[in-house]
Amino acid sequence: MGEEQKRYLFIGDFDSLLIGLFSKRGEVIWVSSCEEALNQTGIFTLIIMDNDVYTEKISSELSLHYPTSPLIISNGKDKSEHSGSLRYVKFEQLIERQIILQEKLARRELRINDLRKVHEDAKKMLILVHDNPDPDCIASALALRALLKRNKQTAIIGHMGEEVSRPENVAMIEHLDIDLNVISLDDLKEFDSIAMVDVQPPFFGGAITEVDSVIDHHPQVAPYEAKFSEIGPDEGATSTIMTSYLRAAQVEISERLSTALLYGIKTDTVTLNRDANPGDIEAFTYLYPISNLGLLRKIEKAEIPRKEVMWFGKALADHWIEDDIFFVNLGRIDREYLIPKMADFGMQVKGMEWSVAFGIVSKSHLVISVRNVGHVKSAGRVVADLFKEIGSAGGHRSSAKAVIPLNKVRKEIGKGSQEHIKKWVTKLFKNAVAEKSENGKS
Ligand SMILES: [Mn+2]
Numbered sequence: 471m472g473e474e475q476k477r478y479l480f481i482g483d484f485d486s487l488l489i490g491l492f493s494k495r496g497e498v499i500w501v502s503s504c505e506e507a508l509n510q511t512g513i514f515t516l517i518i519m520d521n522d523v524y525t526e527k528i529s530s531e532l533s534l535h536y537p538t539s540p541l542i543i544s545n546g547k548d549k550s551e552h553s554g555s556l557r558y559v560k561f562e563q564l565i566e567r568q569i570i571l572q573e574k575l576a577r578r579e580l581r582i583n584d585l586r587k588v589h590e591d592a593k594k595m596l597i598l599v600h601d602n603p604d605p606d607c608i609a610s611a612l613a614l615r616a617l618l619k620r621n622k623q624t625a626i627i628g629h630m631g632e633e634v635s636r637p638e639n640v641a642m643i644e645h646l647d648i649d650l651n652v653i654s655l656d657d658l659k660e661f662d663s664i665a666m667v668d669v670q671p672p673f674f675g676g677a678i679t680e681v682d683s684v685i686d687h688h689p690q691v692a693p694y695e696a697k698f699s700e701i702g703p704d705e706g707a708t709s710t711i712m713t714s715y716l717r718a719a720q721v722e723i724s725e726r727l728s729t730a731l732l733y734g735i736k737t738d739t740v741t742l743n744r745d746a747n748p749g750d751i752e753a754f755t756y757l758y759p760i761s762n763l764g765l766l767r768k769i770e771k772a773e774i775p776r777k778e779v780m781w782f783g784k785a786l787a788d789h790w791i792e793d794d795i796f797f798v799n800l801g802r803i804d805r806e807y808l809i810p811k812m813a814d815f816g817m818q819v820k821g822m823e824w825s826v827a828f829g830i831v832s833k834s835h836l837v838i839s840v841r842n843v844g845h846v847k848s849a850g851r852v853v854a855d856l857f858k859e860i861g862s863a864g865g866h867r868s869s870a871k872a873v874i875p876l877n878k879v880r881k882e883i884g885k886g887s888q889e890h891i892k893k894w895v896t897k898l899f900k901n902a903v904a905e906k907s908e909n910g911k912s
Pocket of ligand 1: 606607668687706707708738
């Protein structure tokens with residue numbers, strides 16, 4: 471038995487383009503009236519009726535005559551007039567969605583030409599990410615390298631922070647064989663051009679004022695010079711922007727790259743749960759079938775080193791709850807990844823609207839990680855308003871971070887003991903969150 475021949479019956483006035491599309495799928499019979507429709511024989515895959523021809527009587531006559539052929543209504547005025555059991559399909563809308571997508575990709579392709587031009591003369595370029603490399607920025611850096619058709623020798627991926635310690639990120643780097651280099655400010659002059667992904671120059675606190683290109687999904691907080699910049703604050707991950715770039719440029723996405731990008735979107739949006747938009751979902755859906763899900767499971771299951779388990783206990787020992795805000799002080803800590811982890815944990819505590827975790831990293835910086843339930847004031851804005859004058863601060867609706875040099879903290883509060891910092895942070899957030907209920911702004 472071969473595949474069943476598709477047969478379509480169209481009744482009424484239709485665009486010949488639509489009829490043409492259906493005739494590519496099978497036989498099309500196109501009639502103008504109900505009488506003609508009832509004169510046909512056999513079974514139809516689908517009967518499509520113009521809304522202007524439709525009456526309840528015609529529809530019941532058709533279903534008597536063709537009891538096994540499904541009927542849908544299209545064209546004409548909107549569906550509101552007929553009974554709920556009938557399906558109304560706007561074919562032109564389906565096509566329009568495709569047109570919009572293709573337009574977007576074509577426009578992106580023009581942008582990609584600009585981006586390539588910026589870096590084309592560089593013998594050796596740097597793809598710089600933020601000081602705490604996470605899956606999103608690592609995947610985006612790999613994607614940029616593929617987009618520019620470069621390799622390990624001609625496009626170095628680097629950051630200026632500590633060696634990566636978060637177990638999942640270490641596992642990602644190992645399993646996907648990613649060459650991530652720790653570099654210093656001095657090294658920058660060795661490169662012919664610099665690209666930033668998932669970060670923007672102000673993050674580096676004035677240390678870098680000029681850069682060749684920037685691609686990021688964090689909102690822009692301060693002006694800077696760049697020959698090319700693509701800022702998509704609506705996207706949940708830079709990996710989403712990069713996926714769309716690769717698709718627009720028709721660059722083949724390898725399994726390794728796809729797995730990295732999928733993981734980038736997953737972690738930055740907490741599996742499409744936080745700050746995700748339709749673009750993230752679309753990119754996710756596109757990458758899912760070409761990714762190595764077995765490998766991804768291995769990465770996500772990364773084990774916490776035994777000697778670090780005690781940190782979890784220590785961290786939680788110093789927590790308090792005020793006004794539905796979960797606070798946790800991790801004290802002096804050399805594993806920065808535990809700070810956002812504890813902030814995430816705080817949101818799992820019943821009734822919490824906000825979670826604030828902080829600790830002193832490298833004996834020199836206060837790092838604060840903030841989460842909220844999403845339908846309250848924007849975490850990114852709260853953090854920026856509170857700390858942008860004394861440190862780097864920003865983020866998204868429900869997830870944000872601030873890094874403040876300890877000397878600035880001391881200047882602000884007169885002292886630098888943990889008890890003082892705890893009091894200060896608690897008061898700042900209690901006030902910032904309470905302000906919301908007074909003026910209702912978000
Ligand atoms: Mn990101």
